[in-house]
Amino acid sequence: MAGAPPRGAPSAKKQVGLLEVAVLSQRGFALIRRIFRGARLGMASVAELRGARKRMQALPVKKVTINTAGAYITNLSLAVQERVSSLCGAEQFIERHIFDDNGRPVPKTTLFTNADSSNLGVLSGCPPPEMTDVHLTLGLDKGGSPPSVKVVVGLINQERPNDPNNTILAAVCP
Amino acid sequence: MLKTLVPQVTELLVGGLLVGGERRAVRLFPTGDYDALCTVLGHKGASATMPCLKCLSTQAPSVEHATLDAQYLTLQDVVGERTLRLATQYCNLEWPGQGSGGRCTGGDTASERQLAHLSVQRRPLLPADQRQIVVIPLHITLSVTGRLLVLATECVIKCNGDEAGLRFAHRLAALLRKNVGVKPVPYHGGGFIGRDCHRIGDRSDAISQLLLPDLTEEYHTAYKHAWLLWNRVRKPLNRAAVATAEEVRQFRADTTAFVTHLKRAFPWLSVSPKLHLLLCHAAEFMQRYGSIGLYGEQAIEAWHGRYGQSARKYCFSSELASAAAFMRAMALARDASESDLARYGPTRKSAARAARNATSAGDKRRRENREVVPVSAAKEDKAERDREKWADDLHAKAADTMRAQVRRENKRARKR
Numbered sequence: 131m132a133g134a135p136p137r138g139a140p141s142a143k144k145q146v147g148l149l150e151v152a153v154l155s156q157r158g159f160a161l162i163r164r165i166f167r168g169a170r171l172g173m174a175s176v177a178e179l180r181g182a183r184k185r186m187q188a189l190p191v192k193k194v195t196i197n198t199a200g201a202y203i204t205n206l207s208l209a210v211q212e213r214v215s216s217l218c219g220a221e222q223f224i225e226r227h228i229f230d231d232n233g234r235p236v237p238k239t240t241l242f243t244n245a246d247s248s249n250l251g252v253l254s255g256c257p258p259p260e261m262t263d264v265h266l267t268l269g270l271d272k273g274g275s276p277p278s279v280k281v282v283v284g285l286i287n288q289e290r291p292n293d294p295n296n297t298i299l300a301a302v303c304p
Numbered sequence: 305m306l307k308t309l310v311p312q313v314t315e316l317l318v319g320g321l322l323v324g325g326e327r328r329a330v331r332l333f334p335t336g337d338y339d340a341l342c343t344v345l346g347h348k349g350a351s352a353t354m355p356c357l358k359c360l361s362t363q364a365p366s367v368e369h370a371t372l373d374a375q376y377l378t379l380q381d382v383v384g385e386r387t388l389r390l391a392t393q394y395c396n397l398e399w400p401g402q403g404s405g406g407r408c409t410g411g412d413t414a415s416e417r418q419l420a421h422l423s424v425q426r427r428p429l430l431p432a433d434q435r436q437i438v439v440i441p442l443h444i445t446l447s448v449t450g451r452l453l454v455l456a457t458e459c460v461i462k463c464n465g466d467e468a469g470l471r472f473a474h475r476l477a478a479l480l481r482k483n484v485g486v487k488p489v490p491y492h493g494g495g496f497i498g499r500d501c502h503r504i505g506d507r508s509d510a511i512s513q514l515l516l517p518d519l520t521e522e523y524h525t526a527y528k529h530a531w532l533l534w535n536r537v538r539k540p541l542n543r544a545a546v547a548t549a550e551e552v553r554q555f556r557a558d559t560t561a562f563v564t565h566l567k568r569a570f571p572w573l574s575v576s577p578k579l580h581l582l583l584c585h586a587a588e589f590m591q592r593y594g595s596i597g598l599y600g601e602q603a604i605e606a607w608h609g610r611y612g613q614s615a616r617k618y619c620f621s622s623e624l625a626s627a628a629a630f631m632r633a634m635a636l637a638r639d640a641s642e643s644d645l646a647r648y649g650p651t652r653k654s655a656a657r658a659a660r661n662a663t664s665a666g667d668k669r670r671r672e673n674r675e676v677v678p679v680s681a682a683k684e685d686k687a688e689r690d691r692e693k694w695a696d697d698l699h700a701k702a703a704d705t706m707r708a709q710v711r712r713e714n715k716r717a718r719k720r
Contacts, residue, residue: 144639147636148645151637153613194628201628206316207315209638210321211321214321214323220646223323233549241327242328255331255395257331262323262328265599266332266333267335269601271601272340274612286333288642294607301631
């Protein structure tokens with residue numbers, strides 16, 4: 131009988147995510163856990179993984195909508211907010227600046243909540259440089275084999291924004 | 305397809321994002337390949353009269369649009385101030401004809417009709433500030449590397465004729481495989497992947513060396529210099545780090561020098577919209593946002609690979625069902641992003657510069673010391689066929705350009 135998992139081990143939820151990142155099946159994970167006595171290290175059992183997966187799939191942020199054109203994230207705002215909150219929680223949110231003509235960063239002095247509603251730029255993704263902001267890229271590309279169109283949202287306010295693990299796949303249209 | 309996502313993106317822009325308890329605005333940067341950007345912004349595409357998404361420059365000098373050419377310059381002009389599109393053109397999701405901002409005075413001439421729509425044929429799907437359109441560093445790198453390889457063949461055709469050009473293209477294909485260690489891929493228009501483009505750039509001396517017996521001194525020096533200038537531009541263009549003011553100044557000077565040199569030394573070379581982006585808008589983007597590589601489109605390309613690799617795991621009755629299963633799995637994978645996992649395992653610092661380079665002659669990291677992995681004859685045959693096809697295509701492209709150039713020169717001579 132394995133003892134309690136050590137404090138600070140990844141939760142079952144994180145381990146489910148890890149399986150998807152590593153393209154590893156639950157069965158494979160269970161085998162590794164058994165051989166290396168992973169329970170002592172905090173590796174979740176298959177039942178725990180199943181339970182965590184089920185709970186995660188029920189969350190609105192993980193929902194996927196399908197229509198005739200493709201599969202989409204149901205709530206993009208929530209997905210991006212989840213990522214931003216995760217970065218803030220890990221203290222890995224990096225401030226990105228707009229630079230003036232002399233190469234000096236423009237001080238961010240205006241708040242989004244104080245923005246004038248008539249300022250269309252703020253509401254259309256191009257706020258003034260002095261406003262506090264989050265830099266997002268929205269990329270669209272057709273490729274792969276078999277070819278499909280992918281829509282990817284990137285968050286620039288982090289260390290490696292071009293790592294696919296740090297981006298959000300918003301849609302796949304085969 | 306994108307229309308389904310548009311309300312969600314709009315919601316994100318209007319609602320902003322919560323960062324440490326403070327709601328912030330979202331600054332949106334459209335990215336992707338040139339075609340995708342044109343689709344998102346309702347633009348006609350790279351072959352339109354005004355092909356640039358950021359400014360009003362025309363494709364090439366023409367009698368029909370002489371007024372516009374004079375007023376807004378053409379892509380082929382390497383000096384002069386460009387007239388940027390109005391910020392409201394894509395921001396306000398205006399219908400074609402509304403984005404000219406009073407520039408159109410009405411009339412029936414081709415130039416006036418062009419001014420009414422500015423090559424934007426549809427309402428943009430997403431709002432965007434033209435300054436925030438990413439200058440697509442990866443696709444510029446792919447495009448310029450491919451163009452420089454075609455240029456080598458064009459130079460050989462110019463100096464020694466068509467047959468010599470074909471022979472050179474085949475020699476070049478063999479050199480790239482054996483000495484540089486790269487091979488063309490079936491996507492990216494039969495070109496090379498980004499990493500291979502960087503490798504070709506790093507070993508451009510080998511290509512210049514190969515050209516030596518086929519070119520005149522003048523063309524050989526000019527070609528070698530073109531690679532030198534491109535290598536200076538390539539690295540800061542793709543670097544995912546914030547550049548200093550000095551680096552931005554240097555980058556601006558290098559891009560100008562590179563395109564100016566190409567136009568002066570190889571007069572038949574036409575400035576493509578991507579080369580124009582590099583010349584006129586890349587430095588501006590870098591100066592304003594600190595980096596181009598950070599905002600690059602590498603992640604989207606990486607997702608194609610990941611989707612392909614996972615195809616077996618998420619194999620269902622239809623492609624749509626497979627795509628949905630992949631999307632669901634990737635939604636779960638977001639919980640194991642780098643920032644989430646960083647707190648569990650030890651973080652590794654990057655190695656010091658050149659720390660992992662081979663130091664001794666017998667080092668197994670050297671190509672000549674590596675164990676040769678046996679390759680089947682069928683695979684070798686296929687690689688050989690692909691290489692030959694690539695060389696034939698390269699030569700055909702170069703020969704077409706040179707024939708067009710000869711026709712242009714003859715026409716000019718007849719006029720005189």
